Amino acid sequence: MISRFMNLSLQSKLMIFFIVIAMVPLIFLGVFTYQKSSEIVKEQVSEQVLEGLIQTNKSLSFFHKDIEQLSNYIYRNNIVQEVLKKSKTRSDLEKYEDNTEIKNLFDIVEGSKNWKLNIYIIGLNNDRYFTGDFLPNEYDQYFNNWGIFRKANEANGALIWDTHYTIRNVEPQEVVLSAGRLIKNTQTGQPLGFLIIDIPENTIAEIYQNSSNYSNQTFLLDEDGYVISSYPSKATVGLKLKHHALDDFLNNQRGYLKTIWKSKPYIAIYDTGEDTHYKLANFIPEGEIIQKSSLIGYITIILAVIGLIFVFWSAYLFAKTFTVPISRLIVLMKKVEKGDLTVKFHSLFRDEIGILGERFNQMIKRIQSLINESVEKQRLLQEAEIKTLRAQINPHFLYNTLETMSVIAKQKNVKIISDLAVALGDMMRYSIKKNQDLVVLKEDLTLLEHYLFIQHIRFQDKFNIRCNIKESSKELLIPPLLIQPIIENAITHGLEMKMGSGTLEINIYDLGENLYIDIKDDGIGMENNLLKLIQEHKAVSHIPTHTGIGLINVMKRIELYFGSEYGVKIESEVNRGTSVHIKLPVIREGSGKIDKDPIGR
Structure with a gap:
């Protein structure tokens, strides 16, 4: 498969590549966009539902206040006050009349409210008045230290609220919330009885059951997490809500979060009443919200x-x-x-x-x-071969002649002639036999010693020689016959033509990755135009002919060997002398830096 793809044309591979590259982010972008839009829809729906819960909580708060106002009205009603002050031993006729007056009061109260409420007045004089069909036994035979009566006593006349809890919900609870207060004599402050207002679950459910357009489950919780009311399912009324989101409901004012309800993903939205502190929680199926983002x-x-x-x-x-x-x-x-x-x-x-x-x-x-360059190299090679052939004309004859001269000079006790013959013979032998690309510097220096010896004999005290050669540099490799032509040029065209004696200074040292050879004379120097011609490799008339390799030849060889980064730099001033600076790479034996013949052989 990969092989077939790689054998396709570049245009086909580019098209396939870019289509695949573009499809991947497009798919991810599409999925991301859909998920993000779904999240935005969920958030917007949650915000809308939360706003509805806030309004519903305001309605519950209004309901609370209305119950409080109702209890105040009954509490301070003159009829109630007078009836509860009466003795429990009064006549049955008087009790009947009192009952009629309280019933009329209840009728007035119920007629002014749209809510279904059960109102109970429990007198300390054993009077019992209620709006429903019967009086619950826990109100008839009440205990002062039990439930709502204990709370009412502790509140000392203030309105208190009591949630109806249950351990297990065997049958639906009708009354889920009660408001109660201790009725006291408005003049003396003496307790007269209790006012209990029972609120059926349906009455509370009517306030919030139409607050959402989704098939949701709504819970009204008290501050401890017990279910006061729920819709549509009533199974948990009176029980503590068992859900992991309960802690969020109880610890936060309002909000929404993702959760699981009946093994399905839901969004739980909740709000806390400012006055009642009841928690209104709404569980909405996530799937119904996602449908809106289809x-x-x-x-x-x-x-x-x-x-x-x-x-x-x-x-x-x-x-x-x-x-x-x-x-x-x-x-x-x-x-x-x-x-x-x-x-x-x-x-x-x-x-x-x-x-x-x-x-x-x-x-x-x-x-x-x-x-x-190759053509130029071939030309230089041919010239070098011709000059080599010239230098090799009957070499045995020349060696034998020089050896004969040396022997005769020794016999005649003319040592200087013998030394000259030996030096010249060694020079000829080195120049003819050294056909390697690179030689050790100390071998080339040996040739230079022979040459300088001959020139010293020739010119006597015409010039002095100063040599400063770093020991580590002597083991480095350089092209053969590189230094001698520069020395020869300095003597022939600089020091020989100077009036009086001169000085030839040779400095050789390595620094970093470079080898430096500096040759300086204080001869007659050269004109700027001649210096420029030499630097441009044009001064062919000034190339020495007796050595076979001149200054410009050296410059070209270095450039061909090592490139334009290395080479020869010449500084000269008329009657002040000439300085030649050679820069070469540091090459040691076995380094492998030069792996081919520089002139292309």
Whole structure:
């Protein structure tokens, strides 16, 4: 599979690559967009439902206040006060009349309210008045230290609220919340009895059951997490809500969170009443909310398809734009393979392909330059071979002649002639036999010693020699016959023509990755125009002929060996002298830095 793909054309591979690259983020973007939009919808719905819960809690708060106002009205009603002050031993007729008056009061109260309430007045004089069909036994035979009566006594006349708890809900609870207060004589403050207002669960449920358009489950909780009322399911009324989100409900004022209800994902939205401190919690199925974002999903799919079409078209256009200039470059390369070096790549842009085309043009120029260099190398090689052949004319005859001269000089006790013959013989033997690309510096220095000895005999006290050669540099490699031509040039064209004696200074040292050879004389120097011609390799008339290798030849050899980074720098001033600075790379035996013949053999 991979092999087949790699064998496709570049245009096809680019199209496939960019389509795949574009599809992956598009798919992720589509999924992300849908999920994000779903989250936004969930958040918006949660905010809307939360706003509804806030309004519902305000209604519950109003309901609370209305119950409080109702209890105040009954508490301070003159009829109630007078009836509860009466003796429990009064006549039955009087009790009947009192009962009638309280019933009329209840009728007035119930007529002014839309809510169904059960009102009980429990007198300390054993009077019992109520609005329902019967009086619960726990109110008839009440205990002062039990439940709502204990709380009412502790409140000392203030209204208190009591939630009806249960351990297990065997049958639906009708009354879930009660308000109660101790009725006291408004003049003396003496207790007269209790006012109990029972609130049925249906009365509370009517306040909040229509607060949402979803098939949700709503709970009204007290401060301890017990269910006061719920809708539509009433199974948990009176019980403590068993759900892991309860801690969030109890510890926070309002909010919403994702949760699980009946093994399905739900969103729980809750709010706390400012006055009642009741918790109103709404569980809404997440699926119903997501259905509202289905339109966004369809739009996302349509946009993804449109995006894929655009990506396909863009990939084709890009691949075409990218491969056409490459195809042109391949055509030009084939022409170069056939030997046509006049081709040139033209690009309108400075992008990578344009730069590649420029590099191609530079490569063609470099090839042409290398061809020219190769021709020059061949010419230098031929010259060197011719000069070598000249130098090798009957070498045995020359060696034998020099040895004969040395023997005769010794016999005649002319030591200087013997030394000259030996030195000249060693020089000829070194120049003829040294055909290596690189030699150890100390070998070339031995040749230089012979040469300077001969020149010293020739010129006597014409010049002094100062040598400063670093010991570690003597083991480095250099091209053979590199220093002697520079010394010869300094003596012949500088010191020999100077009036009086002069000084020749030779400094050789290595520093870092470079080897430096500095040769300085205080001879007659040279004119600027001549110096410029030498630096441009044009002063051919000044090349010495008696050594076979001149100054310019050395300069060219260094450039051919090591490149333009290395070479010869010449400084000269008329009547002040000349300084030649040679820079070479540090090469040690076995380093492998020069792995081919520099002149292309």
